Amino acid sequence: ATCDVHYLTPEEKIYREIMLTACGYPDADEQPDLHLRTTDEMLASFPYLSEEKAYEVVVTNTRAINDSIEDIKPVPDGTDSPKASSSAASSGPAHATSA
Structure with a gap:
């Protein structure tokens, strides 16, 4: 058995009602x-x-279904900020030259 969960506690229902309104x-x-x-x-x-x-x-x-599913990690550990390569950074609009 499963539930259709949109918030954790009954007290949070009001926030969903506000959003839907x-x-x-x-x-x-x-x-x-x-x-x-x-x-x-x-x-x-x-x-x-x-x-x-x-x-x-x-x-x-529910336990049987859980036991049959592989463990996954949806969010990796640490912070993964975007990294631009030096060629991408130098060819961007901020580095354009006029003719």
């Missing part, structure tokens, strides 16, 4: 809660399943 969405204040849910909140989202089946859907299957 500023973008002209007429139903900005009628959006569902889209915070990161705890395991207990996720389990409570499946009242129509048995307790055992809900645990399988929320915890067991």
